[in-house]
Amino acid sequence: MSLRTAQLARLREDAFDVLIIGGGINGAVSAAALAGQGVRVALLERGDFAGGTSSQSSNLVWGGIKYLESRDFGLVRRLCRSRNRLLDAYPTRIEEIRFLATLRRGFRYPRGFMWAGTWLYWLFGNAYTRPPRLLSRADIAAAEPCVALDDSGGGFEYSDAFLPDSDARFVFDFVRAALDAGAAAANYVEALHAEHGADGWVCRARDVDGDGAPFDIRARVLINAAGPYADAFNTQTSTRTTHRHVFSKGVHLIVDRITAQRRVLAFFASDGRLFFAIPMGSRTCIGTTDTRVERPEVTVTDADRDFILDNINRQLRLERPLTRADIVAERCGVRPLVVDGQGGDERDWLALSREHAVEVDPRAAHLTIFGGKLTDCLNIGEEVTARIAALGVAVPQRGARWYGEADTPQREAFMHQAQAIKLEASAAPGATEPAGARLWRRYGARAFSLLDAIRDDPAQAEELIPGAQYLRCELALAARDDMVVRLDDWLRRRTLIALTTHADELRAAPGVQEACRVLFGDEAERRFAEFVQEKFPSGH
Secondary structure: OOHHHHHHHHHHHOEEEEEEEOOOHHHHHHHHHHHOOOOOEEEEEOOOOOOOHHHOOOOEEOOOHHHHOOOOHHHHHHHHHHHHHHHHHOOOOOEEEEEEEEEEOOOOOOHHHHHHHHHHHHHHOOOOOOOOEEEOHHHHHHHOOOEOOOOEEEEEEEEEEEOOOOHHHHHHHHHHHHHHOOOEEEEOEEEEEEEEEOOEEEEEEEEOOOOOOEEEEEEEEEEEOOHHHHHHHHHHOOOOOOEEEEEEEEEEEEEEOOOOOOOEEEEEOOOOOEEEEEEEOOEEEEEOOOEEEOOOOOOOOHHHHHHHHHHHHHHEOOOOOOOHHHOOEEEEEEEEEEEEOOOOOOOOHHHOOOOEEEEEEOOOOEEEEEEOOHHHHHHHHHHHHHHHHHOOOOOOOOOOOOOOOOOHHHHHHHHHHHHHOOHHHHOOOOOOOOHHHHHHHHHHHHHHHHHHHHHHOHHHHOEOOOOOOOEOOHHHHHHHHOOOOOHHHHHHHHOOHHHHOOHHHHHHOHHHHHHHHHHHHHHHHHHHHHHHHHHOOOOO
């Protein structure tokens, strides 16, 4: 029986303390926090885990330096402390990274004023990271020759953090932690309707990837963590709230690596917002846009592409300007921004922050999570736990550690064993980091089984798809533990493969066919055809 089949059986048969609707960062971290402290939890996601907003970020774990301009000092202080806490808890999955910011002459603030702002930012973060540094034009030219300096007034360097793997993988790690702690969770399960009665909530759901037959799930408390769809789900359950969402569309483009240095290049785009070139494996992720939209369903337009390409070409001195032909992959999603009341979104659009709000209806035992961002996820998990306890749900292991990586001795033991089997000797050309470090970051203590597989068959240490930095041995683990239902779940959200490899190359890669056989068995051909139809609907 597959992991997902077992989870569907539990959803049908068990009764729960808490049912969470939505498998993005808010739902995943809430499930991990509650299950990790002994609460009986169920989690539903109508698509794949992290399939919406939570897989479309900049991969940054940052304290929100841009909010200094709007004087949201309390928010910046909280986000900096949250970033530090994540760096402590996930020392390999989250890394400090330097940001090199360039200012044009005539920018709205003097360079010295901006530099002072980075020191304030550093102090808000308790001086946890490396200190800021003021940069002259010569400093920038020496550090990053690709940066155009024609009208530059110099710049500065400061630290924040980022995810070397994808944001979606980080979200799934919380789902995995919730499963390990006893939660029931399944992707591709849609909540059709939910009603509250004397015995709690009854949610009518269906398996989107199965026969579609409806079934009921019972729980005492319902948490709406549906992200940009939270308002629509509240309307469906006749839940009235003070808060609501407005939406900002963000687009990133992935191109060939712009700089060999492992740092983020930061500029100010033509709309005044911070604009980044961020390392992504063997590629660079550039963006983002910030366009107000009315609905969560969004796509990349030529105007989005041109905005990003025009801005990056203006800031860089490349052998030739980047064009649409240079785009390897694209990311597009909405940021659900919280507003309070009917007129709460009248402040400057670009100044709206990513703060979260948790609103509770005690009489209906209902909780809604609005807004939020990955950096603040641990605080969201703890706030949700406190609110659930206040509703009378027992939290048997209150205060138990529910997040973080395995301890250092385990990591050191893994690295020793990886060295003993000479894992790095089989590294593919162009790898951006040692394979052992990458495997530990992705899987933690579960990575020991990968070394066992390589000992039994050295071919398991080979790269599955050229340039993807994914080893053959990882497939069996993904098939067993990662609840992959469709090929895009694996290519796009459990890995970075679809973001760092051209779609037409994936279609022709023998490694993708091999992945289908391992992940889907008898359904391999159907799942591959499903992927081709989605990515190449015209047949080309």
